[in-house]
Amino acid sequence: MMTNDLPFEIITIILMMLPTDSLVRFQCVCKAWRDLIRDSTFINQHLELRKSKGKGYLLSVLMDYDPDRTFSLLCDKTFEEALEIHIPFQSAEMSLIVIGSCNGLLCLSDTQRYGTALYLCNPYIRRYRIINHPITGVGESSDPKNDSIVLGFGYYDKTDDYKIVRVVASDDEHDDDLDLSSKHCKTAEHTKVDVYSSIANSWKNVVLESFPWSLFDVRSELVVCDSIHWKAFYRDTNEDVLAILTFHLGNETFGHIGLPNYEEDGEDLMEFVGLYKGKLSLFLFHQVDPQHPWQDHFCYLWVMMEYGVESSWTKTLNITVDPGIVRPLVFTRYDEIIFADSEQDLVVCHFDSNTAKIIRLAERGYLNFTSYMDSLVLLEG
Amino acid sequence: MSSSAAENASKKITLRSSDGEVFEVEEAVAIESQTIKHMIEDDCADNVIPLPNVTGKILSKVIEYCKRHVDAAASASAAKADDKLASASVTDDDLKAFDADFVKVDQATLFDLILAANYLNIKGLLDLTCQTVADMIKGKTPEEIERHSTSRMTSLLKRKRKSEERTNGLLSRTATKIMKFSVLSSSIGGI
Numbered sequence: 001m002m003t004n005d006l007p008f009e010i011i012t013i014i015l016m017m018l019p020t021d022s023l024v025r026f027q028c029v030c031k032a033w034r035d036l037i038r039d040s041t042f043i044n045q046h047l048e049l050r051k052s053k054g055k056g057y058l059l060s061v062l063m064d065y066d067p068d069r070t071f072s073l074l075c076d077k078t079f080e081e082a083l084e085i086h087i088p089f090q091s092a093e094m095s096l097i098v099i100g101s102c103n104g105l106l107c108l109s110d111t112q113r114y115g116t117a118l119y120l121c122n123p124y125i126r127r128y129r130i131i132n133h134p135i136t137g138v139g140e141s142s143d144p145k146n147d148s149i150v151l152g153f154g155y156y157d158k159t160d161d162y163k164i165v166r167v168v169a170s171d172d173e174h175d176d177d178l179d180l181s182s183k184h185c186k187t188a189e190h191t192k193v194d195v196y197s198s199i200a201n202s203w204k205n206v207v208l209e210s211f212p213w214s215l216f217d218v219r220s221e222l223v224v225c226d227s228i229h230w231k232a233f234y235r236d237t238n239e240d241v242l243a244i245l246t247f248h249l250g251n252e253t254f255g256h257i258g259l260p261n262y263e264e265d266g267e268d269l270m271e272f273v274g275l276y277k278g279k280l281s282l283f284l285f286h287q288v289d290p291q292h293p294w295q296d297h298f299c300y301l302w303v304m305m306e307y308g309v310e311s312s313w314t315k316t317l318n319i320t321v322d323p324g325i326v327r328p329l330v331f332t333r334y335d336e337i338i339f340a341d342s343e344q345d346l347v348v349c350h351f352d353s354n355t356a357k358i359i360r361l362a363e364r365g366y367l368n369f370t371s372y373m374d375s376l377v378l379l380e381g
Numbered sequence: 382m383s384s385s386a387a388e389n390a391s392k393k394i395t396l397r398s399s400d401g402e403v404f405e406v407e408e409a410v411a412i413e414s415q416t417i418k419h420m421i422e423d424d425c426a427d428n429v430i431p432l433p434n435v436t437g438k439i440l441s442k443v444i445e446y447c448k449r450h451v452d453a454a455a456s457a458s459a460a461k462a463d464d465k466l467a468s469a470s471v472t473d474d475d476l477k478a479f480d481a482d483f484v485k486v487d488q489a490t491l492f493d494l495i496l497a498a499n500y501l502n503i504k505g506l507l508d509l510t511c512q513t514v515a516d517m518i519k520g521k522t523p524e525e526i527e528r529h530s531t532s533r534m535t536s537l538l539k540r541k542r543k544s545e546e547r548t549n550g551l552l553s554r555t556a557t558k559i560m561k562f563s564v565l566s567s568s569i570g571g572i
C-alpha cells in the first residue's frame with residue numbers, strides 16, 4: 001500500500017471514509033495521520049459523512065446499578081444488537097442516566113448524585129471527561145437536599161461547543177400549601193441556572209430576572225434550531241399552563257413555545273415532545289390502563305410546521321397504536337417512535353405506515369434510549 | 382431523446398493522453414470531468430484537449446467509467462419519465478455491479494485511477510476508488526500500514542536480490558550485495 005505516494009489531500013479523503021475504530025488505531029501510523037485524525041474539522045466532516053451514509057445506532061442503557069455496566073448499541077434500522085461497549089470510567093454508584101447524546105458524545109449523570117456528578121463520554125473511543133458541579137443550595141438558607149435539578153444537553157455547531165444546562169429549583173415552592181399569589185411571585189431566588197461549555201471546560205451562571213417555570217422532565221436532549229427544549233409548566237397568575245421551555249445554546253437565554261389547543265383530541269392525554277421529519281412535534285397518547293388494556297389507543301401527532309410560529313401547529317397524524325403505550329422513549333430518524341408497553345417490551349411504531357413491532361433486547365428493565373452515532377469527538381480528551 | 386441530448390451526442394471532444402494516445406468522446410461523457418468541462422466552457426480547448434497527467438491506459442479506463450455512468454443516468458431518467466421505476470432500479474444494480482468490477486485492478490492501476498480522478502475532478506470515480514482503498518486498509522494494523530509505506534523500497538530491494546541470485550557463481554559478490562541489503566534494510570527499520 002504505497003500510501004506515501006498519494007498526495008495528502010487524497011489520503012485525507014481516504015481516511016475520512018474509514019470507520020471510527022480504524023481511525024483510532026491509525027493515529028500511530030505517522031505524525032501527519034495523527035494530526036489529521038485529531039483535527040476537529042476532520043472529525044466533524046468524518047461524522048457528517050457517516051451520517052449521510054445512514055450509519056446510526058440506538059444506545060440502550062439499563063438504569064439499575066451494575067458495576068460491569070455496558071452500553072448496548074443497536075443498529076437503528078434493524079434494531080439488532082451491533083455492539084456492546086463498556087463504560088470507560090468508574091462511577092461510585094454506577095447507576096447512570098443518559099442526559100443526552102450528540103455526535104457520538106454522551107452526557108451522563110449519576111442517579112444518586114444527579115446533576116452534580118456529570119460525565120461527557122465517547123464510549124466508542126473510550127474517552128471521557130468528568131464534569132462535576134458543586135453541591136450548593138439555590139438560596140442561602142435552602143437545603144440542597146430539597147432542590148430539584150433538571151439537565152439539558154446540546155451541541156452548538158457555530159462554536160463547536162457541547163453544552164450542559166443545569167436548572168436547580170428549590171423544592172420549597174413545590175409545596176401545594178402555598179397559595180397561588182405567592183406562587184405567582186416566583187422569582188429567580190428560587191431557581192439557579194448554570195451552563196457548562198466543553199470548550200471552556202467550566203460552568204457559568206446564567207443571570208435570570210424571573211423564572212416562572214416548573215420543569216416536568218428531569219432531562220432533555222431535544223435540540224431544534226439551536227435551542228434545548230423541555231416540557232414545562234408556565235406559572236401563570238391563575239393556573240399552570242403546559243408549554244415548551246427553550247434555552248438558546250448561542251445566546252444562552254430562555255424562551256418558550258406554546259402548545260396547540262388539543263382539547264378536542266380527548267382528555268387525560270399525555271404529552272411527549274420530539275422531532276418528526278426534522279420539525280418540533282408533540283405526540284399525544286393515552287397511557288394504557290393496565291385494568292383495561294384492550295381499550296383503543298388513539299394517538300395524535302401535532303407538528304410545528306414553522307418553528308416558533310404557534311399558529312403553525314398542525315395535527316398531522318391520528319393513529320391507533322397497538323399495543324398501548326406506557327412510556328415513550330425516543331423518536332428515531334426514520335419517523336418512528338419507540339416506547340415501552342404494558343408487558344415491559346420495547347415497541348417501535350412507524351408513524352406513516354402505522355406498523356408496530358416488538359424489539360427483542362437481551363436486557364430487560366427500566367431502559368434509557370437515545371440515538372447514537374459513532375465518532376471521534378473528544379479524542380483530545 | 383431530447384434536443385439537448387441530441388446536440389451533445391453529436392458533439393465530439395478529442396482528448397490526448399500523456400503518451401500521445403488520442404481518444405474521441407462525446408461531449409456529455411467528457412464533461413463528467415469538471416476539469417474538462419471548465420476547459421470547454423472557458424474556451425481554452427481547441428481541437429484537442431491535452432491531458433499530460435494521464436496515460437493512455439488509464440484514460441481509456443476513465444472514459445469507460447464516464448461513458449457507463451452517462452448511459453446509466455440517461456436510461457434511468459428515461460425510465461422514470463415513463464414511470465418505469467422497476468427498470469430504473471435494475472439499471473442502478475447493473476451500475477453498482479459495474480463499479481465493483483471496475484475497481485478490481487492491481488494496486489498501481491488503482492492509485493493511477495485515483496490520481497486521474499483527482500486531476501480530472503470526477504467526483505464519482507474519486508469516491509469509488511478512494512472507498513476501495515479505504516476498504517482495503519480498514520482492517521489492517523498500524524504496523525502493516527506503516528510497513529507498506531516503505532514497500533516501494535522493499536520491492537525494489539527484493540527485485541535486486543532475486544536478480545543477483547540468478548547470476549551464476551560468484552557467491553562472494555552475491556554475499557557482499559546481500560550484506561549491503563541487510564545493512565540498508567536495518568536502517569529502514571525492518572523489512
